[in-house]
Amino acid sequence: MTILLLSGSPSAPSRSTRLLHHVGDKLAALGHRYTKIDxxxxxxxxxxxxxxxxxxxxxxxxxxxxxxxxxxxxxxYKAAYSGVLKxxxxxxxxxxxxxxxxxxxxxxxxxxxxLALDYALRPVLSSLxxxxxxxxxxxxxxxxxxxxxxxxxxxxxxxxxxxxxxEQLSHGLHALRTPHPQGFDDIPFARVVMSS
Numbered sequence: 207m208t209i210l211l212l213s214g215s216p217s218a219p220s221r222s223t224r225l226l227h228h229v230g231d232k233l234a235a236l237g238h239r240y241t242k243i244d245x246x247x248x249x250x251x252x253x254x255x256x257x258x259x260x261x262x263x264x265x266x267x268x269x270x271x272x273x274x275x276x277x278x279x280x281x282x283y284k285a286a287y288s289g290v291l292k293x294x295x296x297x298x299x300x301x302x303x304x305x306x307x308x309x310x311x312x313x314x315x316x317x318x319x320x321l322a323l324d325y326a327l328r329p330v331l332s333s334l335x336x337x338x339x340x341x342x343x344x345x346x347x348x349x350x351x352x353x354x355x356x357x358x359x360x361x362x363x364x365x366x367x368x369x370x371x372x373e374q375l376s377h378g379l380h381a382l383r384t385p386h387p388q389g390f391d392d393i394p395f396a397r398v399v400m401s402s
Contacts, residue, residue, distance in 0.1 A: 207379055209233055209240040210273035214280035214291025216246050221313040221350045224358050225343075225368075226279035229311065232372045233277075238379065240277075241269055245294045253293050267297065274382060275307040275375055278331070282314035282322045282344075295330055303334035307378045309371050310342045313350055320344040337382070340374050343367050 211230045213223045223244070230240050243266050245253070252260035258267075270276065280287040308331050312323050323342035331339050349361035360368065 207238075207274035207383060208272065209238055209275045209277060209375075209379075210269055211240055211242045212270075212276055212278045212291075212294075213242070213244045213246070214278065214288045214294070215244075216281075216288055216290045218244070218246065219352070220281060221345075221347055221352070222279040222281045222311065224352055225311055225313060225345065225350055225360075226277060228358050228360070229277055229279075229309070229368060229372060232368070233376065236372070236376045238376065241273070243269055245290045248294070253290070253297075256297055258297070263297065266294070267302075270298065270302060273306060275309070275379055276303065276336075277309045277311065277375070278327075279311040279313075280327070282312050282319040285319055285322050286326045287312065287322065292330075295334075298334055301335040303331065303336040305382075306336045307338050307340065307375055307382070308336045309340045309375050311371075312342070312344050313347060314344065315347055317346060338378060340371060340378070343371050 211226050213226055215222045230242070233240060248262050248266060249260055251257070252263050257263060278291070280291045310323050310327055310331065314320070314322070323344055328339055328342065343364070345361070345364045349364045351359045353359070
């Protein structure tokens with residue numbers, strides 16, 4: 207089983223992508239394998255024109271299809287997830303996340319955008335028929351700090367939420383690998399309370 211890290215940031219480097227890679231490192235430490243897609247690296251013309259014949263678009267869609275879980279990271283602009291991520295999600299078939307676990311991550315300038323994940327991104331993800339969309343993790347720019355000297359430093363609250371999200375995703379993947387006697391849907395996922 208593999209995990210796909212999907213970065214929806216139009217810029218590099220970015221806080222959301224660094225947070226995504228941090229989650230990937232934590233998952234790898236638990237023995238999970240992952241691959242990565244940076245949507246900004248896909249051919250812009252093919253992405254915007256929905257050119258399904260483009261080899262890079264085909265390869266990206268194959269990675270989605272083959273993944274057991276997808277961790278999606280995006281910056282929040284104007285109370286919504288990024289346009290490049292929207293363009294990519296529009297390429298997925300109607301049930302393009304069937305059977306997959308999804309962990310949404312986002313970063314933004316202030317707490318006022320924290321519900322963008324649940325009101326803008328989660329409905330789109332849910333429409334793609336995933337097995338389960340885990341509780342979203344939102345961090346402000348001040349809670350995700352990068353420096354050459356210290357690397358990525360997370361606010362303790364965000365660090366705890368990331369750890370919860372990683373553990374839930376890892377637990378869910380193990381449940382997919384070894385089905386629960388009562389069915390996967392009966393396995394409780396911890397509720398994570400958003401910071402205020």
